[in-house]
Amino acid sequence: xxxxxxxxxxxxxxxxxxxxxxxxxxxxxxxxxxxxxxxxxxxxxxxxxxxxxxxxxxxxxxxxxxxxxxxxxxxxxxxxxxxxxxxxxxxxxxxxxxxxxxxxxxxxxxxxxxxxxxxxxxxxxxxxxxxxxxxxxxxxxxxxxxxxxxxxxxxxxxxxxxxxxxxxxxxxxxxxxxxxxxxxxxxxxxxxxxxxxxxxxxxxxxxxxxxxxxxxxxxxxxxxxxxxxxxxxxxxxxxxxxxxxxxxxxxxxxxxxxxxxxxxxxxxxxxxxxxxxxxxxxxxxxxxxxxxxxxxxxxxxxxxxxxxxxxxxxxxxxxxxxxxxxxxxxxxxxxxxxxxxxxxxxxxxxxxxxxxxxxxxx
Amino acid sequence: xxxxxxxxxxxxxxxxxxxxxxxxxxxxxxxxxxxxxxxxxxxxxxxxxxxxxxxxxxxxxxxxxxxxxxxxxxxxxxxxxxxxxxxxxxxxxxxxxxxxxxxxxxxxxxxxxxxxxxxxxxxxxxxxxxxxxxxxxxxxxxxxxxxxxxxxxxxxxxxxxxxxxxxxxxxxxxxxxxxxxxxxxxxxxxxxxxxxxxxxxxxxxxxxxxxxxxxxxxxxxxxxxxxxxxxxxxxxxxxxxxxxxxxxxxxxxxxxxxxxxxxxxxxxxxxxxxxxxxxxxxxxxxxxxxxxxxxxxxxxxxxxxxxxxxxxxxxxxxxxxx
Numbered sequence: 001x002x003x004x005x006x007x008x009x010x011x012x013x014x015x016x017x018x019x020x021x022x023x024x025x026x027x028x029x030x031x032x033x034x035x036x037x038x039x040x041x042x043x044x045x046x047x048x049x050x051x052x053x054x055x056x057x058x059x060x061x062x063x064x065x066x067x068x069x070x071x072x073x074x075x076x077x078x079x080x081x082x083x084x085x086x087x088x089x090x091x092x093x094x095x096x097x098x099x100x101x102x103x104x105x106x107x108x109x110x111x112x113x114x115x116x117x118x119x120x121x122x123x124x125x126x127x128x129x130x131x132x133x134x135x136x137x138x139x140x141x142x143x144x145x146x147x148x149x150x151x152x153x154x155x156x157x158x159x160x161x162x163x164x165x166x167x168x169x170x171x172x173x174x175x176x177x178x179x180x181x182x183x184x185x186x187x188x189x190x191x192x193x194x195x196x197x198x199x200x201x202x203x204x205x206x207x208x209x210x211x212x213x214x215x216x217x218x219x220x221x222x223x224x225x226x227x228x229x230x231x232x233x234x235x236x237x238x239x240x241x242x243x244x245x246x247x248x249x250x251x252x253x254x255x256x257x258x259x260x261x262x263x264x265x266x267x268x269x270x271x272x273x274x275x276x277x278x279x280x281x282x283x284x285x286x287x288x289x290x291x292x293x294x295x296x297x298x299x300x301x302x303x304x305x306x307x308x309x310x311x312x313x314x315x316x317x318x319x320x321x322x323x324x325x326x327x328x329x330x331x332x333x334x335x336x337x338x339x340x341x342x343x344x345x346x347x348x349x350x351x352x353x354x355x356x357x358x359x360x361x362x
Numbered sequence: 363x364x365x366x367x368x369x370x371x372x373x374x375x376x377x378x379x380x381x382x383x384x385x386x387x388x389x390x391x392x393x394x395x396x397x398x399x400x401x402x403x404x405x406x407x408x409x410x411x412x413x414x415x416x417x418x419x420x421x422x423x424x425x426x427x428x429x430x431x432x433x434x435x436x437x438x439x440x441x442x443x444x445x446x447x448x449x450x451x452x453x454x455x456x457x458x459x460x461x462x463x464x465x466x467x468x469x470x471x472x473x474x475x476x477x478x479x480x481x482x483x484x485x486x487x488x489x490x491x492x493x494x495x496x497x498x499x500x501x502x503x504x505x506x507x508x509x510x511x512x513x514x515x516x517x518x519x520x521x522x523x524x525x526x527x528x529x530x531x532x533x534x535x536x537x538x539x540x541x542x543x544x545x546x547x548x549x550x551x552x553x554x555x556x557x558x559x560x561x562x563x564x565x566x567x568x569x570x571x572x573x574x575x576x577x578x579x580x581x582x583x584x585x586x587x588x589x590x591x592x593x594x595x596x597x598x599x600x601x602x603x604x605x606x607x608x609x610x611x612x613x614x615x616x617x618x619x620x621x622x623x624x625x626x627x628x629x630x631x632x633x634x635x636x637x638x639x640x641x642x643x644x645x646x647x648x649x650x651x652x653x654x655x656x657x658x659x660x661x662x663x664x665x666x667x668x669x670x671x672x673x674x675x676x677x678x679x680x681x682x683x684x
Contacts, residue, residue, distance in 0.1 A: 060674065062419060064438070079472040079487065080436030084421045084673065112421065112432040121477040132473075134434040198434050324608045330648070349676075 032358040036326040041221045041278040044157035046150050047095030050358045054092050057331075057352035061085035063113075064347070067340035069309065085111040085346060089143075099154045106172075107143040109205050112136050122193070129193035136198070141205040144169040148213065159222065165215040169234075173206025176243050182254045195252070201245070207265060209240040226276040236265040236297075266297030266308045274317075282323035288333065290315040292343075313340035319350075329354040393683045396613050396651040398565040398605050402517045402558055403503050404451030404683075412656075412681035414445035418674070420469070424667035426637065431672075439469040443496065447681075455505040462498040465527065465544035467491065492542030496527040514559040521573075523550035529580040530589070537585050548578035548594055563607035573597040582628060582635055595624025595638060615647035615660065641667035647677075656681040 035048045047053055062084055064077040076082045086109065093103040115135040122129045148167025181200040186192075215232035243258040274288035292315075297308040319333030331352040337345035392405055404410060420439030425431050445463040452458055471488045501521040509515035527545020534540040556569035575594040581587055603617035619642070626636025647660030658679040664672050 060676075062440075077438040077440075077468075077470055078489075080438045080470050081472075082419070082438035084419055114432070114434070114436050117436040117473050119473060119475045121475055121479075123477065123479055132435075134436070136432050136434060138432065324612050328608060 032361050033326050035358070036356050037281065037323060039278050039281050039323075040276055040284040040321055041224055041226045042157065044098070045152045045161045045163040045217055045219055046099060046101040047093055048358075049095050049098045050361050051095040052093070052357050052359050054355045055090065055352055057089045057091075057350060059085070059087040059089075059348055059350040061087070061335075061346035061348035063111075063344050065337070065345045067313070067337075067343050067345050069342050071312075071339060071341045073345065079116050081114050081116055083111060083113050085109070085348070098156075099152045101150050103148050103150070103167075105146040105148075107205070108141065109143065110138075110140045112138040127193075131194070132196040134196065134198045135201075137201045137203060139203040139205060142173050143205045144207055144211070145172045146170075146213070159220055161219045163217045165213065165217070165232075167213045169207055169211040169213065171206065171208055171210055174204050175206035175208035177204060177245060178202040179256055180245050180247060180254075182247060184252050184254075197249070199247075207236065207240070208242055208263075209265065210237040211235065211265065212237060224278040226278070228272075228274045228276065230270075230272045232270045234268040236267075239264045261300040263299045264297045266294040266311075269293045269295065284321040286319050286321070286333075288317040288319060290317060290335075309342045311341065311343045313343040313345065314338045327356050329356070393654050394651065396607065396611065397615070397649055397656075398560060398563065398607055398613055401454075401505070401509055402515050402556070403455055403457035403505050404449055406451050406454045408451040408683060410447075410449040410681055410683045412445075412447040412449070412679060414443075414447065414463075415678040416443040416445070417441070417676045418671065420671060420673065422672040424641070424664065424670050424672050426669055428666065428668045435471070436473070437469065437471040440467070442466040455508060457503040459499070459501040459503065459521075461501070462526065463496040464494070465496040466493050467542050467544065469542065471538070486538075488538040490538070490540060490542050492528075492544045494528055494544045497545045498524045498526040500524070509558070509560070512559075512561070514557050516555065516557050519552075519554040519556070521552040521554065523548075523552070523573075525549060525578065529578070531581060531584050534584050534587065540584050543580070546575075546578075546594065547580040548592075549576040550574065550594075551576075552597070565605045566603070568602045569600065571597070571599040573599070590628050591630070592626060592628045592633075592636070594626045594636060597621060597623045611651045613649045613651070615645075615649060615658075617645040617647075619643045619645060619662070637669045639667070639669035641670040643667075649679075654683045656683075 035051065062082070064075065064082040066074050066076055068074050087107060088109070089105060089107040091103060091105040093101055095101045113136070115137075117132060117134050119130050119132040122131075146167055146169045148165050150163050150165040152161055152163035180202060183198045183200070185196045185198065186194070211234050213232060213234050215230060217228065217230040219226060219228040221227075239262055241260060241262050243260055245256055245258050248255050248257075269292075271291040272288055274286050276284055276286040278284050290313075292311070292313045294308065294311040298305040299308060300306075315335045315337055317333045317335045319331065322330045322332075324330060331350075331354065333350050335346070335348040335350065337347070392400075393408065395401075418441050420433060420437070420441075422430055422432050443463045443465050445461060448460045450458050469488075469490045473486045475484045475486065477483075499521055501519055503517055503519040505515055505517045507514070507516040523546075525545050525547050527543070527547075529543050529545045529547025531540040531543055550573050552571055552573035554569055554571040556567060558565060558567035574596050577591055577593045579589040579591050581589055582592070599619070599621040601617055601619040603615060605613050605615045608614050620640070622640040623638065625632050625638040627633060628635065641664050643662050643664045645660050645662040647658055649656060649658035656679070658677075660677045660679075662675040662677065664670060664674075
């Protein structure tokens with residue numbers, strides 16, 4: 001009897017642990033999983049309070065064409081001067097409140113631009129000598145660190161949002177070009193005057209001076225559709241100083257010296273408009289139109305200041321946003337140049353992975 | 363006592379019974395398995411068709427010293443391959459593959475020649491294009507050690523290559539003006555051994571492949587247009603891969619691949635036209651399983667190498683299982 005009662009008590013204990021107590025349950029306004037999985041059409045422009053986002057991206061661009069000063073398309077691949085462009089970036093953002101966020105960003109790029117090969121022929125009665133000149137301008141290195149703050153309307157996002165960003169590119173990158181790595185290779189064993197000169201210039205990445213950025217963005221949603229428009233401007237804080245390498249070729253040996261010059265960066269204006277469709281909670285497709293323009297600025301050559309040529313480019317960018325898990329999202333866009341002026345016109349694919357979390361929220 | 367027993371029995375009646383259950387997999391479920399959960403060969407009677415797009419440009423290369431260099435002269439090249447794969451499960455352990463591809467290669471070079479003596483400038487633009495059906499492959503894959511839960515599988519694959527692509531330059535107008543060949547022009551036989559283990563949500567695999575290239579004949583110099591006997595170097599390939607399910611239908615794949623190709627021969631003598639080469643590459647990929655559709659994209663990044671392109675190879679893949 002005693003044992004049976006004990007058995008019963010043990011059973012009751014386990015049964016009670018299986019019972020779910022149902023009562024009045026007031027769910028929290030939004031838990032972190034809801035916030036992390038918020039679809040684009042319901043998401044505000046800045047991060048949520050306490051949200052940390054780390055992004056890493058890679059852009060692969062094929063520079064097979066460019067727009068000249070008249071806005072005509074020049075097919076670079078036809079004269080063998082096409083090239084590719086590798087661009088990597090990392091971005092870290094943190095939501096201080098539901099309407100203020102801070103962020104930092106930097107990048108790394110690598111590209112090599114070839115110019116058309118030129119051969120100079122020298123014909124005498126006894127021989128024909130050829131000097132071929134190849135020119136490659138390589139740009140490689142880390143970009144400046146960009147620090148910024150974004151504020152948005154202090155209301156809960158329903159169908160309209162507006163935000164503004166202010167930031168500064170700190171001139172943290174090595175911006176002075178490195179010494180050229182020119183070489184000479186003999187193309188003919190029979191003639192000492194037939195050879196190839198390979199000019200190889202080594203540029204870096206970075207503005208060299210602090211650059212301000214201001215931008216304004218607005219977004220509105222209607223059911224599964226959303227539209228977003230962003231205007232941004234970059235302007236230098238001051239004039240900068242840089243060096244330019246010059247070379248002298250004597251007896252098939254190069255000697256180099258550098259000359260200092262001053263410059264003022266051009267202002268850069270961008271305007272993006274995107275239309276989004278939220279196909280499901282985890283998949284958003286979009287079509288973005290991007291306008292880029294530079295204006296002003298100058299560069300010093302031989303003591304004279306020459307105005308920088310104005311550049312323009314309009315791109316069309318279809319893309320998508322795919323939520324893989326609450327913390328992981330992938331973005332991908334492909335860029336197609338439509339028109340421009342004094343600008344490269346690359347086709348590109350830009351892939352970004354975003355990791356999101358609330359480090360201080362249970 | 364009696365009352366206690368009645369109460370106890372009543373409690374037992376209201377209790378839920380938990381036991382081990384087994385989910386029954388129906389054929390439609392089997393056709394929706396991801397690259398991690400599916401077996402290494404197709405189930406008997408299953409048929410899968412796939413399209414593959416490879417794209418690479420010629421911007422940099424690993425030279426004969428293994429140093430990464432830009433192509434210095436003004437030249438631009440790109441290579442696209444549109445592959446089609448047909449796979450069929452003859453039994454649950456034996457699969458047959460038929461693979462072919464449509465090639466589109468382009469190479470453009472410009473040279474400006476200035477002669478100050480005669481005050482003339484000659485701009486020469488060479489555009490070489492190769493479009494057409496490439497080589498085809500027939501493969502048989504067999505599960506030597508069938509996959510079991512928490513145990514690895516071992517499979518063997520025998521692949522025969524048929525030179526269905528045009529092996530010679532066509533439409534030759536001059537030394538540098540012609541249509542590029544789109545095929546290797548030689549038969550080849552390859553044997554692959556691969557092992558895989560699944561520890562959900564991960565899978566790990568490794569493989570070894572050796573491909574023997576038979577001798578063939580083709581034109582190497584467009585001026586004389588004489589077909590010469592040649593033999594490509596044999597190919598050894600090995601790789602390790604580990605895949606992870608990011609969610610139930612998206613897989614992140616990672617592969618490290620190494621290949622070594624011996625020096626080729628022309629007229630039974632080593633030739634600089636077919637140098638020995640090797641490459642170590644890393645290939646991350648994302649594969650989406652949407653019901654019976656499988657979509658994937660990957661980038662093969664050459665990390666180290668010798669006499670090989672150093673540009674990334676982009677791959678897009680779409681498959682459907684019938």
